[in-house]
Amino acid sequence: MSMLSVENLHVYYGSIHAIKGISFEVNEGEIVTLIGANGAGKSTTLNTVAGLLKPKNGSVQFEENSLLGIPVHKIVGKGMALCPEGRRIFLQLTVQENLEMGAYSRPGSEIEASIEEIYQRFPRLKERHKQIAGTLSGGEQQMLAMGRALMSKPKLMMLDEPSMGLAPILVEQIFDIIKELNEAGTTILLVEQNAQMALSVAHRGYVLETGRIVTTGTGAELLEDDAVRKAYLGG
Numbered sequence: 001m002s003m004l005s006v007e008n009l010h011v012y013y014g015s016i017h018a019i020k021g022i023s024f025e026v027n028e029g030e031i032v033t034l035i036g037a038n039g040a041g042k043s044t045t046l047n048t049v050a051g052l053l054k055p056k057n058g059s060v061q062f063e064e065n066s067l068l069g070i071p072v073h074k075i076v077g078k079g080m081a082l083c084p085e086g087r088r089i090f091l092q093l094t095v096q097e098n099l100e101m102g103a104y105s106r107p108g109s110e111i112e113a114s115i116e117e118i119y120q121r122f123p124r125l126k127e128r129h130k131q132i133a134g135t136l137s138g139g140e141q142q143m144l145a146m147g148r149a150l151m152s153k154p155k156l157m158m159l160d161e162p163s164m165g166l167a168p169i170l171v172e173q174i175f176d177i178i179k180e181l182n183e184a185g186t187t188i189l190l191v192e193q194n195a196q197m198a199l200s201v202a203h204r205g206y207v208l209e210t211g212r213i214v215t216t217g218t219g220a221e222l223l224e225d226d227a228v229r230k231a232y233l234g235g
Contacts, residue, residue: 002064003028003156003187004049004080009058011041011048018044019055020211026156031178031188033198033219035232036208042191043085045208046158049189050082051075062156081154085161085191087145091134095125098133098144102151111151118147121177139170146177150186157181158189163197175201195232199223207232 004026011019019041026032034042047053049060051072060067067075081102090098099118103111119126122143128136133144142162149157159178163171175197182188182201192198199205202219207228215228222228 001028002026003062004189005059005061005064006045006049007059007061009045009048009060010056011044011053012056013044018211019048021058022206022208022211022213024206024213024216026187026189028155028187029182029185030203031182031190031201031219033190033192033202033205034208035192035195035198035205035222035228037231038193039210040208041211042208043160046082046160046189046191050080050158052082076152076154079153079155080158081149081152081156082158083145083149083160083162085164087141089133089141089144089148091132093133094130095133095136095144096129098148099125099151102148114151114153118150121150121180122147138165139167139173142166142170142174143177146174150181154186156187156189158191160191161193162190163192163194171197195228196223 002025007023009019009022034045036042044053048055051067051070062078062080090101099115100111103114124140125143125147136144162174171194178188179201190198199219199222205217205219205222206213207215215225
């Protein structure tokens, strides 16, 4: 079943036509990745789906209901969460306070149990639950950003560049977590500069070039595609 359906999406920044009529879908239970060079429109696409940007044309449907014109906080309440590029955690708040901020759409009676679930998945965060978030390492901040997004209990989690700026061993850890989240029932839409890692975990992928989808296929097919290998995989 299609959980997210995007049709003929056009997005502008002023006079710049950033997204040029793209269509794609994410089915329940999948990891779907959008790959492409810097400036291809990957983050713009996620921000539009999340309601942070308004498209000029096109439709965005989540579980067959249109999201256009719906306030961002209500989109979160429908079961969609964005883990943004650059993490965007609250640097002056503690780890636990950041997690609590991620639960604003949830009943207060459920928050404590959800925080415990996050600490089970991310033991490092439990160790640092009283620590100011701005003093965490890059990998810990990424785990916190993902944990905060998970606090809203999303059916669909959108991840924007989760491996950015991380050492290779931490990149592997983050992608292991992405696979675990998916196996536990969370559908994932992933934007990632590291095409090799993204395609290795994705069920399907879309290749974006200057605001258009130019290639699509399974993760395995795109890993073997000569044009994709040459452009994004260093081979």
